[in-house]
Amino acid sequence: MLEIKDLHASVEGKGILRGINLEVKAGEVHAIMGPNGSGKSTLASVIAGKEEYEVDKGQILLDGEDIEELAAEERAHKGVFLSFQYPVEIPGVSVTNFMKTAINETRKAKGLEDMPAKDMLKMIREKSELLEIDRKFLSRSLNEGFSGGEKKRNEIFQMAMLEPKLAILDETDSGLDIDALRIVANGVNKLKNKDNAVIVITHYQRLLDHIVPDFVHVLYNGRIVKSGTKELAHELEEKGYDWIKEEVGA
Amino acid sequence: MSKYTEDDLREELKTKEYEYGFYTDLKSETFPIGLNEDIVRAISKKKEEPEWMTEWRLEAFKAWKEMAEPEWANVHYKKPDFQAIAYYSAPVAVDPNKTLDDVDPDLLAMYKKLGISVDEQKKMNNIAMDIVVDSVSVATTFKKTLGEKGIIFMSISEAIKEHPELVKKYLGTVVPQKDNFYAALNSAVFSDGSFCYIPKGVRCPMELSTYFRINQAGTGQFERTLVIADEGSYVSYLEGCTAPSRDENQLHAAVVELIALDDAEIKYSTVQNWYPGNAEGKGGVYNFVTKRGLCETNAKISWTQVETGSAVTWKYPSCVLKGDNSVGEFYSIAVTNNYQQADTGTKMIHLGKNTKSTIISKGISAGKSQNSYRGLVQISSRADNARNFSQCDSLLMGNECGAHTFPYIEAKNKSAQIEHEATTSKIGEDQIFYCNQRGIDTEKAIALIVNGFSKEVLNKLPMEFAVEAQKLLEISLEGSVG
Numbered sequence: 001m002l003e004i005k006d007l008h009a010s011v012e013g014k015g016i017l018r019g020i021n022l023e024v025k026a027g028e029v030h031a032i033m034g035p036n037g038s039g040k041s042t043l044a045s046v047i048a049g050k051e052e053y054e055v056d057k058g059q060i061l062l063d064g065e066d067i068e069e070l071a072a073e074e075r076a077h078k079g080v081f082l083s084f085q086y087p088v089e090i091p092g093v094s095v096t097n098f099m100k101t102a103i104n105e106t107r108k109a110k111g112l113e114d115m116p117a118k119d120m121l122k123m124i125r126e127k128s129e130l131l132e133i134d135r136k137f138l139s140r141s142l143n144e145g146f147s148g149g150e151k152k153r154n155e156i157f158q159m160a161m162l163e164p165k166l167a168i169l170d171e172t173d174s175g176l177d178i179d180a181l182r183i184v185a186n187g188v189n190k191l192k193n194k195d196n197a198v199i200v201i202t203h204y205q206r207l208l209d210h211i212v213p214d215f216v217h218v219l220y221n222g223r224i225v226k227s228g229t230k231e232l233a234h235e236l237e238e239k240g241y242d243w244i245k246e247e248v249g250a
Numbered sequence: 251m252s253k254y255t256e257d258d259l260r261e262e263l264k265t266k267e268y269e270y271g272f273y274t275d276l277k278s279e280t281f282p283i284g285l286n287e288d289i290v291r292a293i294s295k296k297k298e299e300p301e302w303m304t305e306w307r308l309e310a311f312k313a314w315k316e317m318a319e320p321e322w323a324n325v326h327y328k329k330p331d332f333q334a335i336a337y338y339s340a341p342v343a344v345d346p347n348k349t350l351d352d353v354d355p356d357l358l359a360m361y362k363k364l365g366i367s368v369d370e371q372k373k374m375n376n377i378a379m380d381i382v383v384d385s386v387s388v389a390t391t392f393k394k395t396l397g398e399k400g401i402i403f404m405s406i407s408e409a410i411k412e413h414p415e416l417v418k419k420y421l422g423t424v425v426p427q428k429d430n431f432y433a434a435l436n437s438a439v440f441s442d443g444s445f446c447y448i449p450k451g452v453r454c455p456m457e458l459s460t461y462f463r464i465n466q467a468g469t470g471q472f473e474r475t476l477v478i479a480d481e482g483s484y485v486s487y488l489e490g491c492t493a494p495s496r497d498e499n500q501l502h503a504a505v506v507e508l509i510a511l512d513d514a515e516i517k518y519s520t521v522q523n524w525y526p527g528n529a530e531g532k533g534g535v536y537n538f539v540t541k542r543g544l545c546e547t548n549a550k551i552s553w554t555q556v557e558t559g560s561a562v563t564w565k566y567p568s569c570v571l572k573g574d575n576s577v578g579e580f581y582s583i584a585v586t587n588n589y590q591q592a593d594t595g596t597k598m599i600h601l602g603k604n605t606k607s608t609i610i611s612k613g614i615s616a617g618k619s620q621n622s623y624r625g626l627v628q629i630s631s632r633a634d635n636a637r638n639f640s641q642c643d644s645l646l647m648g649n650e651c652g653a654h655t656f657p658y659i660e661a662k663n664k665s666a667q668i669e670h671e672a673t674t675s676k677i678g679e680d681q682i683f684y685c686n687q688r689g690i691d692t693e694k695a696i697a698l699i700v701n702g703f704s705k706e707v708l709n710k711l712p713m714e715f716a717v718e719a720q721k722l723l724e725i726s727l728e729g730s731v732g
Contacts, residue, residue: 048687051679072686081687088684092702101698102688109689141702158688 001026001197002047002166007058009046015056016042018222024166027194031208031233032201034219035241040201041085043219044170048082049075062166076102077109079165083155083172090142095154096124098142099161106162127160131187149180156187167191168199173207185210205237218244281338287311290438293338297407297441300414310427310437317431320564323593324622324654327562330501330536335470337439392456402447403458406474409445416447420478424507424544424570432503432538432564436472440505443473448483448514457712459488462504470501477507479514479549486517488715499561500525500535508543508551512573515550516543519711520567521719524559526726531589531618534561541565547573547602554710556719557584557594558726566624568597571605571633578607581707583719585726586619586651595625595656600636600666609640612704615651616727622654629666637667644674645703647696647727675703697724 002024009017016039024030034040046053047060049072060067067075090098104114128135133153143151152172159167169188173181188211192198200211208216208230216233218226220241225248226232236244281289290311294304319329396403402413410417427437444460462473479485502524510516527534537560543551553567569578580596598607607627615621627638644653655672677699685695700723701708708716
């Protein structure tokens with residue numbers, strides 16, 4: 001589904017990604033781990049198409065199509081979803097209104113009519129039940145005054161509504177207590193199926209106890225320096241990242 | 251990555267022109283330019299006014315001659331040459347005893363272009379409309395239906411002739427002739443406008459609306475609106491305005507007076523979309539307007555305005571809360587883009603006991619524009635337990651525009667409770683990217699963010715207007731992200 005080939009990317013002239021190779025197939029869960037500053041969030045932003053990031057070399061293919069020339073919204077229309085590490089606030093715009101706009105804009109891009117209000121409401125009801133979200137929450141302004149846990153849960157709710165092909169969860173576990181973590185992880189697991197794929201970006205192993213990855217990659221200094229199965233995550237948890245740094249240095 | 255950049259947006263903006271910028275070639279009778287006593291007399295004569303009205307105008311003119319144009323507002327412009335403007339212009343085909351069937355077909359074609367179908371008006375069930383082109387009222391709809399309830403809705407010229415007792419009693423009581431420079435000018439030369447009277451205890455069954463249009467070049471528009479809500483009555487009033495795109499600056503100096511007698515309520519909504527000038531700041535309407543309402547006991551006046559047009563705006567719809575327990579409200583969205591300048595706000599004058607006022611102002615600045623909120627909350631010594639809540643929020647786009655807040659508070663009674671909140675924010679690239687990532691393109695994202703920001707005010711507009719206002723906000727800000 002997603003194929004990244006020798007990807008180099010920079011922001012404001014500063015090289016951050018220095019040759020990433022990654023292949024994610026439908027039905028798979030990949031975890032990307034690594035120390036601070038290794039380029040994890042940059043990778044997520046580059047895949048999603050954030051403007052400030054410049055691709056200097058390499059390719060990002062989604063279902064075989066090079067998406068580098070596409071704007072962020074066009075990538076979203078093709079099924080790329082990013083759960084933000086720091087979701088932004090949009091005062092005065094309710095979660096429901098935001099989702100309605102997002103869904104209808106995506107439908108418009110595909111040449112479809114707006115989703116009938118009745119279907120929209122039904123979908124909102126189903127997805128909010130699935131994720132144990134109080135529906136009062138949906139009429140609040142997007143992320144305004146939300147707790148850390150509410151923000152992340154809202155991200156997963158949006159993922160549920162948009163039904164992406166490829167979901168990238170950027171540090172979704174940060175700022176969550178154990179209960180919130182469980183709810184968010186359960187949500188992701190419920191949305192997971194053989195036709196979609198998830199990339200989990202995280203610092204810690206604990207989220208991976210709940211969302212079990214098929215593959216774990218270690219990102220360091222803008223490169224994937226080690227790949228393995230979920231055991232690699234345990235090893236990292238135990239030993240930290242220093243041994244990887246040494247291995248790479250050697 | 252190929253992106254929809256700011257430059258692309260700017261380019262697109264240049265091609266999106268002011269939609270109402272056309273000029274209709276109507277046969278017009280226009281007075282020679284310049285202003286003197288003879289012109290004032292001539293206007294009055296043309297309108298076949300009674301002598302008291304002519305005298306009233308002359309008194310205003312005398313006062314105006316002694317007055318100086320105000321300079322305290324946070325706006326900069328080349329002062330109009332008041333001797334270079336024509337003070338009266340009227341499409342000649344207008345007959346004072348007109349029915350819609352007699353209206354000049356060119357005029358009808360113009361309304362159509364403006365999106366007002368007068369014929370449709372007949373069928374639409376909840377808006378009665380008065381249309382003012384240049385200096386005169388050209389069509390008033392639904393007169394008969396309203397007449398059955400005793401509601402008077404007509405042009406002010408007609409009202410001066412048909413209901414002199416009402417006009418004489420109330421004209422100039424809220425905005426005196428000498429109130430300020432532009433109000434004095436308006437009092438001397440106003441050529442038309444709307445008049446509305448709602449009898450005791452009557453709830454006006456439909457929205458009343460006036461649509462203003464400046465068509466002729468080199469003319470000023472000076473309309474006068476007088477709305478009287480008698481005891482226990484209710485009316486909701488809407489006004490909209492557009493003008494052709496011209497390189498010269500055109501002057502619009504209106505006066506609106508509202509009188510809400512005991513237990514009456516007036517809701518006055520404006521969507522102001524005068525020509526704002528082009529992207530380089532050339533042309534555009536100078537909008538110097540005095541709007542004020544008087545509340546007697548238990549009365550309520552709500553001003554709601556969406557200001558997107560004009561090159562320079564100077565406007566402070568105000569409430570004099572004279573009666574005990576009276577309520578004043580001001581809800582405003584002011585958008586400035588390119589080189590537009592707006593200095594707008596309100597005055598809440600608390601005279602009666604237990605009077606309450608609410609001010610919600612949302613300023614949105616883009617391009618190289620300057621947007622100022624200026625408001626006065628005044629509590630007099632006998633206004634026990636007066637309360638005010640003010641909220642002024644500014645939203646900035648880009649780095650070249652300005653937002654300013656000038657709140658004035660004068661409290662002479664210790665029991666007063668006054669709250670003031672103000673925020674300034676910027677549409678962030680993070681917000682835009684967040685929307686983009688959810689499949690919402692940049693234009694739509696801005697519209698969403700701006701509508702969210704303005705929601706509290708948009709919610710106060712009557713339904714039909716709210717939709718129009720939302721669209722207008724989007725058009726006014728197209729291509730303005732920075």
